[in-house]
Amino acid sequence: xxxxxxxxxxxxxxxxxxxxxxxxxxxxxxxxxxxxxxxxxxxxxxxxxxxxxxxxxxxxxxxxxxxxxxxxxxxxxxxxxxxxxxxxxxxxxxxxxxxxxxxxxxxxxxxxxxxxxxxxxxxxxxxxxxxxxxxxxxxxxxxxxxxxxxxxxxxxxxxxxxxxxxxxxxxxxxxxxxxxxxxxxxxxxxxxxxxxxxxxxxxxxxxxxxxxxxxxxxxxxxxxxxxxxxxxxxxxxxxxxxxxxxxxxxxxxxxxxxxxxxxxxxxxxxxxxxxxxxxxxxxxxxxxxxxxxxxxxxxxxxxxxxx
Amino acid sequence: xxxxxxxxxxxxxxxxxxxxxxxxxxxxxxxxxxxxxxxxxxxxxxxxxxxxxxxxxxxxxxxxxxxxxxxxxxxxxxxxxxxxxxxxxxxxxxxxxxxxxxxxxxxx
Numbered sequence: 001x002x003x004x005x006x007x008x009x010x011x012x013x014x015x016x017x018x019x020x021x022x023x024x025x026x027x028x029x030x031x032x033x034x035x036x037x038x039x040x041x042x043x044x045x046x047x048x049x050x051x052x053x054x055x056x057x058x059x060x061x062x063x064x065x066x067x068x069x070x071x072x073x074x075x076x077x078x079x080x081x082x083x084x085x086x087x088x089x090x091x092x093x094x095x096x097x098x099x100x101x102x103x104x105x106x107x108x109x110x111x112x113x114x115x116x117x118x119x120x121x122x123x124x125x126x127x128x129x130x131x132x133x134x135x136x137x138x139x140x141x142x143x144x145x146x147x148x149x150x151x152x153x154x155x156x157x158x159x160x161x162x163x164x165x166x167x168x169x170x171x172x173x174x175x176x177x178x179x180x181x182x183x184x185x186x187x188x189x190x191x192x193x194x195x196x197x198x199x200x201x202x203x204x205x206x207x208x209x210x211x212x213x214x215x216x217x218x219x220x221x222x223x224x225x226x227x228x229x230x231x232x233x234x235x236x237x238x239x240x241x242x243x244x245x246x247x248x249x250x251x252x253x254x255x256x257x258x259x260x261x262x263x264x265x266x267x268x269x270x271x272x273x274x275x276x277x278x279x280x281x282x283x284x285x286x287x288x289x290x291x292x293x294x295x296x297x298x299x300x301x302x303x304x305x306x307x
Numbered sequence: 308x309x310x311x312x313x314x315x316x317x318x319x320x321x322x323x324x325x326x327x328x329x330x331x332x333x334x335x336x337x338x339x340x341x342x343x344x345x346x347x348x349x350x351x352x353x354x355x356x357x358x359x360x361x362x363x364x365x366x367x368x369x370x371x372x373x374x375x376x377x378x379x380x381x382x383x384x385x386x387x388x389x390x391x392x393x394x395x396x397x398x399x400x401x402x403x404x405x406x407x408x409x410x411x412x413x414x415x
Contacts (some may be wrong), residue, residue, distance in 0.1 A: 003330065016348075016349060016350070016367040016368075016369070017367055037362070058369030061369070061370035062350070062369045062370050062371045063349075063369055064350075065349040080324060200402050208388060234343015238346060238347035238348055240346075257346040257348050257350070258348065258368075259348050260348050260349065260350045260369075261345070261346030261349055261369070262346075262348075263346070301345060301353070304353075305345040305346055305351045305353055306367070307346070307350045307351055307352060
C-alpha cells in the first residue's frame with residue numbers, strides 16, 4: 001500500500017442472462033444483492049465487506065470482465081496516482097461519480113495486457129451485512145449457499161506481462177509476491193499484492209489481449225471449500241477442477257463456472273506477504289505442481305478456457 | 308427409446324441425448340470425450356461443433372464464439388444446443404485452441 005492503493009474494490013462481469021447470473025452469484029455463492037441501476041446492472045457484495053458493492057453484473061452478448069477497480073486511501077492519493085499514470089504515459093479516462101451508483105469518481109486505464117482497471121477513493125459505506133459495528137456477532141445468519149466472505153482477487157490472461165508489471169509495481173506501488181519463469185528467465189506469470197494477501201491481482205502470459213481467467217472469493221476454512229464442492233454438485237453447476245491445493249500461493253481451492261462461462265474460484269488459506277519478503281519463484285518445468293499441487297499435472301481446460 | 312441420437316462424424320461416436328438436454332451434457336454423461344469440454348455455459352467457445360443434419364434449439368451463446376451468421380450455418384456450441392431431431396455433428400478446428408497452444412510456452 002506504499003503509494004496509497006488499498007485493496008481490490010470491485011469487478012464488473014458480463015453475463016449472458018441476468019436472471020441465471022443473479023441466482024448463481026446470490027443463491028449459490030452467497031453474495032447479497034444491494035442494488036440495480038437504470039442500465040440494468042446488478043450490484044452485489046459479500047457479507048464481510050464494508051462498502052455497498054464489490055461485484056457488478058452487466059448483461060451482454062459476450063461474457064468476460066469489463067474492469068476491476070481498486071480503492072485508494074483518499075482523494076489526494078487518487079489525484080496523485082492519476083498524475084503518476086499520465087506522467088508514465090498511460091492514457092486515463094475519467095468516469096464521473098455515480099456512473100456506478102453510490103461510487104465516487106473513478107480513474108480508468110488499460111494496461112498493456114489489454115485489461116481495464118480503475119482507481120477510486122469513495123464508495124458508500126454500508127458496513128458488514130447483517131452485523132452491527134458495535135459488539136458484532138461472529139457471522140450473520142441468513143446467508144445462502146457458499147456464504148462467500150469477500151471478493152478477493154482476479155486472474156487475467158494477456159500479453160506484455162513486463163510492461164503490465166511496470167504499471168502495477170512502479171506506478172501503483174504493488175509488490176511482486178510470486179512468479180513463474182520460463183527456461184530463458186522470462187516471467188510468464190506474476191502474482192501482485194498491495195496488502196498482506198499473496199495476491200490482489202494476477203496475470204498469466206497469453207497471446208490474446210484482455211482475457212478473463214477467474215474472479216475469486218475468500219472462504220474461511222477447508223471445510224467451507226468442501227461444502228462449496230457439495231453445493232456445486234447439488235446445483236449441477238459446471239465444475240472446472242478441485243477441491244485441491246495450488247503450489248502457487250498454496251491456497252486451497254475449487255474452480256467452477258458461472259452460467260455464462262466466466263470462471264469463479266472460492267478458496268481458503270494460502271501464504272501471506274510482508275514488504276520485506278522476496279518473490280517466490282516457480283519454474284515452468286514444475287508448472288503442473290505450481291498450478292495443482294496434488295495432481296502435479298496441468299489440465300488443458302484450466303490453461304486455455306477463458307472469457 | 309426416448310431421446311435423440313447424436314452422431315459425431317469426426318470421431319464415429321454415437322450417443323443419446325434426452326429432450327431438453329444439451330448435446331455436450333449428454334456426451335459427458337456417457338463418458339465420451341468426442342467434443343472438447345470448456346465452461347459448459349456458452350462462454351468460452353471450446354465445444355464448437357458443426358451440425359450437418361438435424362434440427363435443434365439454441366440457448367444463449369457468446370456472440371464472439373457463435374455469431375448469428377455462424378449459427379445460421381450450424382456452427383454452434385454443443386453446451387447450448389438442445390436437439391429436436393436426431394443430429395449429425397462434426398468437430399470444428401478451433402482457432403482459439405491453436406492460439407491457446409502458443410499461450411504457453413508455459414505448457415511445454
